[in-house]
Amino acid sequence: MRLCLVSDSHRHRHELLRAVKTLQPLDGILHAGDETSDAAWLMERVDWPVYAVAGNWDAVTSAFPHERILNCGLKVLLTHGHKLRVKEGLTQLQQHADEIDAKVVVYGHTHKAQTVVYNGRLYVNPGSLASPRGGRERTCALLEIECLRDEEYYQVRASHVTVQGDIVHSFLHTFHPRSSDNRT
Numbered sequence: 357m358r359l360c361l362v363s364d365s366h367r368h369r370h371e372l373l374r375a376v377k378t379l380q381p382l383d384g385i386l387h388a389g390d391e392t393s394d395a396a397w398l399m400e401r402v403d404w405p406v407y408a409v410a411g412n413w414d415a416v417t418s419a420f421p422h423e424r425i426l427n428c429g430l431k432v433l434l435t436h437g438h439k440l441r442v443k444e445g446l447t448q449l450q451q452h453a454d455e456i457d458a459k460v461v462v463y464g465h466t467h468k469a470q471t472v473v474y475n476g477r478l479y480v481n482p483g484s485l486a487s488p489r490g491g492r493e494r495t496c497a498l499l500e501i502e503c504l505r506d507e508e509y510y511q512v513r514a515s516h517v518t519v520q521g522d523i524v525h526s527f528l529h530t531f532h533p534r535s536s537d538n539r540t
Contacts, residue, residue, distance in 0.1 A: 357428050360404075361497040361514075363388035363436070363464025364411070366486035368494075369397055371519045375485060375496040376402060378521040386499075388464035388482065389413075389436030392420040411436035411464060425456065429503050430510055430531060433458035437465040437481075446472070446479060453477050459531055460499070460512060469495045469516040471527040478529050480514045493518045508532070 360379045365372045365387070372394055376385060382404045387395040389411025396419075399406045410420040414436075423435040433453055440448040442465050453461045454475065461479045468490040469483030483495035500513040515526040 357383045357501045359383060359428065359499040359501070360385045361388065361462050361480060361482040361499055362386070362485060363462075363482050364390040364467050364484035364486055365394040366391050366413070366484070367394060368486040369394055371485040371494055372398060373401060375517070375519045378519065379496070379498050379517065386426075386432075386434050386462050388434060388462055389420075389438075390464060392417075395420070407434060409434050409436055412438040425458065428460070429501050430459040430512070431457060432460045432462060434462045437463035442466055442481075446474065449479070450474055450477070453479075459510075460501075462499070469493075469497070469524065471497075471514045471516070471525065473529055476531075478512055478514065478527075478531075483516060485519065493524055495519075495524060 360376050360382050384404050385406045387408035389409050390413045392414040395406055395408035408420055410416045426432040442449055463481055467484035470481045472479050482497035485494050495516045498515045502511045510531040513528050516524040
């Protein structure tokens, strides 16, 4: 499964569409908030499903809740992260992911591209397509989830990509759902 991860697009729709087209073919797009109007705009222009959540700039609605839990072979939590204070660190986000047993967590709000593993869970912030912090590149991310040997294990690759299609960073993590042995 190939998923485009975006966040904090803040009405930079040209960059948003360019990033999505750069990463195709896709199975879906996950927008981690801050400009749900961008996600709605994108839904009218692409052939893939777009799953989006409300950020701190957005109104929470039934179409754009605070968080979504998606089954992509592995349980994926999609949230903006502002309610979980991700600018102060990932502690509250990690606790929430543990509570719901999400294996992959996609979040935004910090405008910083980041991929980390903590307690066997993969956390991915695609960065910002509008105003990145901690780097000069406007980024999104490509999440590739591959089930191997009849769900014996999953390989997940998270790659941060510029709107021009250049890979800035790539990270591979292996999940063994039937055991607690999850390793990078």
